[in-house]
Amino acid sequence: MRDFGGMIERTPAAVVRPSSARDVAAAVRDVPGIVARGLGHSSAGQSLADAGVIDMRGLASVHEVRDGTVTAGAGITWRELLDATLPHRLTPPVLTDHLDLTVGGTLSAGGIGGASHVHGTQAANVRALEVVTPAGEIVTCSASERAALFDAVRGGMGRHGVITRVTLPLVRAPEYVLSYRARLATAAELIQAQYDLRADHVAGQFKAGGYEIRAVLYEGTSPPAGMRPDEVEEIPYLDFADRMRPDVAELRALGEWERPHPWATLLLPAARAAPFIETTLDAITPADLGTSGVVIVKRFSPGWVPMLRAPSDTVLFGLLRTASPGCRPAGEMSAANQVLHERVAALGGAPYPPR
Numbered sequence: 001m002r003d004f005g006g007m008i009e010r011t012p013a014a015v016v017r018p019s020s021a022r023d024v025a026a027a028v029r030d031v032p033g034i035v036a037r038g039l040g041h042s043s044a045g046q047s048l049a050d051a052g053v054i055d056m057r058g059l060a061s062v063h064e065v066r067d068g069t070v071t072a073g074a075g076i077t078w079r080e081l082l083d084a085t086l087p088h089r090l091t092p093p094v095l096t097d098h099l100d101l102t103v104g105g106t107l108s109a110g111g112i113g114g115a116s117h118v119h120g121t122q123a124a125n126v127r128a129l130e131v132v133t134p135a136g137e138i139v140t141c142s143a144s145e146r147a148a149l150f151d152a153v154r155g156g157m158g159r160h161g162v163i164t165r166v167t168l169p170l171v172r173a174p175e176y177v178l179s180y181r182a183r184l185a186t187a188a189e190l191i192q193a194q195y196d197l198r199a200d201h202v203a204g205q206f207k208a209g210g211y212e213i214r215a216v217l218y219e220g221t222s223p224p225a226g227m228r229p230d231e232v233e234e235i236p237y238l239d240f241a242d243r244m245r246p247d248v249a250e251l252r253a254l255g256e257w258e259r260p261h262p263w264a265t266l267l268l269p270a271a272r273a274a275p276f277i278e279t280t281l282d283a284i285t286p287a288d289l290g291t292s293g294v295v296i297v298k299r300f301s302p303g304w305v306p307m308l309r310a311p312s313d314t315v316l317f318g319l320l321r322t323a324s325p326g327c328r329p330a331g332e333m334s335a336a337n338q339v340l341h342e343r344v345a346a347l348g349g350a351p352y353p354p355r
């Protein structure tokens with residue numbers, strides 16, 4: 001069995017597909033070292049173990065959408081959750097860029113999205129959780145009930161318990177969004193603009209030798225104050241939320257989706273991020289990133305998720321590498337990532353997902 005990183009292979013002695021929290025509890029008690037697996041989109045083997053794997057997709061039901069919240073099994077994907085809430089004109093406040101990740105998987109990582117500058121991480125937007133503890137007990141927790149466990153499992157990468165059920169807040173979903181893009185010359189401008197612009201969703205990328213900012217409004221008819229966009233689009237909300245679908249289809253068709261992905265996703269203190277990003281990108285060639293490599297830059301505040309160890313004003317700098325044919329091999333990309341991780345730690349930053 002592999003994960004999205006494609007560099008670590010494990011042969012789990014058992015794969016348990018639970019249909020209840022009790023099944024998860026039995027697996028945790030009976031198989032020491034067993035780990036939860038959502039869709040295996042983490043890339044450093046975190047969802048793999050020789051001892052065994054709990055396939056959380058067995059717990060993917062929506063239990064209720066009521067009073068501005070949704071309660072569902074933790075193995076549900078953000079796509080399936082959105083399918084259940086949109087008929088009520090409601091949406092989770094923060095969605096990941098890719099919707100085919102499990103809710104339990106991203107709450108265990110942190111869950112950073114284009115709306116995290118407004119709402120924090122997905123892990124900071126949780127009303128209550130049902131958790132199977134490492135001792136195999138089934139308990140509920142929230143900010144006011146077993147708060148230490150609640151803080152340990154959000155961003156805990158499954159090490160402090162398996163999340164089996166989630167209750168999440170919802171906000172009003174817009175019907176359409178207005179999306180604006182503009183080119184910027186430097187990382188410093190991009191990071192400052194992400195702070196200054198009043199928009200519901202803000203994201204940044206490095207492409208074609210320059211920076212691009214995307215600011216999206218859920219209401220309103222003109223660009224955010226201070227922005228001079230090069231491109232404007234009006235998009236139905238669901239298409240916007242599912243914007244990665246065509247790219248994923250193309251990457252699958254090209255074979256790039258199945259190749260090794262030595263991703264480096266780094267959480268930097270915002271005040272020190274721009275020089276780090278510019279120096280790193282100055283030294284990077286297309287062969288270091290791969291044919292379909294992507295560079296993302298997103299400023300946000302994580303909210304109260306202590307396990308994430310993110311600075312309170314964070315810039316996520318993602319070098320989403322693919323070891324494509326003709327580019328640097330995966331091992332060399334991973335070694336380059338290791339150097340970056342050490343430099344980021346010295347700056348007071350942290351890796352994402354947390355280690």
Ligand SMILES: Cc1cc2nc3c(=O)[nH]c(=O)nc-3n(C[C@H](O)[C@H](O)[C@H](O)COP(=O)(O)OP(=O)(O)OC[C@H]3O[C@@H](n4cnc5c(N)ncnc54)[C@H](O)[C@@H]3O)c2cc1C
Nearest residue numbers: 038039040041042046096097102104105108111112158163
């Ligand atoms: C194409 C792509 C796009 C991505 N986009 C984003 C993004 O926009 N924002 C973002 O924050 N991240 C993003 N990620 C990273 C992703 O969020 C994390 O890797 C996340 O953990 C993946 O969810 P998953 O369901 O695949 O979890 P897995 O990779 O299966 O699991 C991740 C970790 O959580 C543990 N775990 C899984 N389920 C549970 C559970 N129910 N209870 C306790 N522990 C559990 C696992 O043991 C493992 O340690 C992306 C990754 C890919 C490949």
